[in-house]
């Protein structure tokens with residue numbers, strides 16, 4: 001059979017990226033890779049995970065190895081809800097507002113599938129998270145790009161797009177992927193006002209919010225917008241997506257969605273058809289780690305290490321990159337974005353950089369349009385000396401390209 005004639009129409013909306021093939025080379029051990037979004041593996045709490053697995057298997061072995069509720073195990077959902085209730089707000093988030101998902105990525109996929117019809121208009125920052133575009137393109141939606149600057153999404157540019165009848169906004173307000181930028185408080189408030197004025201929903205994706213190295217913590221857009229109804233139930237135009245991937249380990253694949261019960265109900269139905277439920281054992285392990293304070297122990301270690309790596313990278317960029325090249329200065333997260341003079345194509349630079357054993361991700365795939373002269377650098381995965389070395393090499397490659 002010729003399978004190529006059998007694929008569903010929606011597969012035509014996905015695009016294969018030549019850069020992806022190139023990036024397979026970055027797995028070579030002598031490569032200095034700023035390409036992936038990988039946390040530092042040497043900081044994973046391996047022993048604590050081992051202890052938690054042992055403890056959970058001893059205490060709850062039979063439940064932990066059994067099928068479980070699609071919504072997620074109750075203690076983990078309660079733990080997530082309690083984190084949000086800690087800040088004091090006019091509503092209480094309950095277990096029924098939380099869905100445990102197999103990584104935040106699954107939540108993003110499910111949210112798109114339950115909310116978006118073919119042809120619906122969806123506003124995203126341009127550039128935005130590559131795998132969100134990958135998940136939602138097959139739905140046949142129309143993406144509208146809103147520009148962003150050093151203070152995140154330019155909210156002034158949002159209103160004309162809302163007037164075109166957009167159904168949903170997707171945003172990463174804090175330490176955005178790929179730019180590393182953060183939406184200012186004033187813009188968060190302005191955005192909240194627009195959500196209310198146009199009665200439009202926002203998906204707030206926040207995998208990096210806990211990884212802040214400088215500046216003041218800001219309220220989630222979710223916190224600014226959410227209200228209680230007459231019965232004290234959560235009512236929010238914001239659906240919040242969170243994950244344990246960056247504060248514990250991505251290998252457990254545990255994330256969550258926080259939303260009105262009506263949204264969670266619908267997501268549960270779709271999740272059932274996708275994977276029945278998220279790994280029961282991994283949920284038990286994650287709950288033990290969260291409950292026993294391992295995230296609280298991890299956060300200062302992660303923040304200290306990543307702050308150092310960010311600072312080393314920023315200093316190396318200033319020292320080695322030629323005039324005419326600019327970059328963002330993130331207060332947290334894992335990434336920054338570099339902009340080259342407009343005539344230089346980052347994918348061409350990557351070809352040369354890989355020969356010199358340094359890799360990054362060209363920015364084009366994060367963009368709805370344009371971005372050929374940009375690239376994303378990850379600073380969490382490589383050791384400081386390798387960051388210094390890699391940026392020096394990249395500086396030489398760029399000097400040749402600029403010349």
Ligand SMILES: Cc1ncc(COP(=O)(O)O)c(C=O)c1O
Nearest residue numbers: 037103104105129177243245255
């Ligand atoms: C913006 C954004 N959202 C979601 C995810 C997915 O996270 P998870 O590992 O929880 O699936 C990532 C992962 O890199 C991300 O950068």
